[in-house]
Amino acid sequence: MICPNCGHDNLPGAEECAQCMQDLTHLDRPCAQDRIERALMEEPVRSLQPARPVSVRPTTTVRQAVQIMVENSVGAVLVLGDGGKLLGIFSERDVLNRLAGLRDQYEELPVSHFMTPDPETVSADDKIAFALHKMDGGGYRHLPVMAEGKPQGIISVRDILRFVSQLCFE
Amino acid sequence: MDLAKNLKIESVCRLNMSGPVALSPRDSVRQAVSVMQQHRIGCVVVVQDGKVTGIFTERDLLKRIVAAGRPLTLSLAECMTPNPVTVRSSDPIGLALRRMTEGGYRHLPVLDEQDRPVGVLSVRRIMRYLVEHFPQTVYNQPPDPNAVQKDRDGA
Structure with a gap:
């Protein structure tokens, strides 16, 4: 899990970067890979x-x-x-x-x-x-x-x- | 990975279905029901001389036996759905999905290339395939969608 702020390689699932304390929780949120996945995530x-x-x-x-x-x-x-x-x-x-x-x-x-x-x-x-x-x-x-x-x-x-x-x- | 593309290139045999639970047209509904209960499945394939002649599903049980007040001693030949729509194990999963939804x-x-039954593809197995395709999206759903915290505690 690479910190987007300082590039430190953190343990997977880390909540904040061990080096610069940057919040990493958003990295674990799923992001859609294709339009069908996006539709499943976004359509009610x-x-x-x-x-x-x-x-x-x-x-x-x-x-x-x-x-x-x-x-x-x-x-x-x-x-x-x-x-x-x-x-x-x-x-x-x-x-x-x-x-x-x-x-x-x-x-x-x-x-x-x-x-x-x-x-x-x-x-x-x-x-x-x-x-x-x-x-x-x-x-x-x-x-x-x-x-x-x-x-x-x-x-x-x-x-x-x-x-x-x-x-x-x- | 694009699901639409995968549905075209991945074939049905990739889904590792359990072998078909096959009975003969002479077997009784009672036998079919007990096999379905044992295996926790919704249908049995009716096979004669190595070829699929019909399918008996829980819907058939409901409509043609329970609702019609007919006995479980009936033979499958009398109440199965004859000549069901099938797929080949080499067909793309997308084709199976389309046949099911349509x-x-x-x-x-x-069926295999020689028309022998090798399994049954269920709507549940296709659902599983979708979930396996989008594990992050599906498994990361919160128990209550309205209780998601935007920030960590104390943040």
């Missing part, structure tokens, strides 16, 4: 045009929730409580990993039994790189987009890939 |  989640979330109540049965997912062609529904509060998310993956072949007669049970509670969320102003980080880190394919404590939209990994592929192939 | 697919079976 809202430019993915998050879809309006499809939601169910915690008392909705699994059968109804699955029907709603199929009818709306979505892979996940948000589970909203009173006042539109986000309680959880119920996805295809939950059907696969928690229900199919593992339980009998789950169709009439409430979706709140099998949802993923308190999912990770993003806000519309967060950068796309931040959303990508959350998805990759947690292994999520969907993230609710929040505004004033309520889910206003939902983004999926495919929205991010579409964004990247549009930039690459335009 | 068709809305989450999984593409990957």
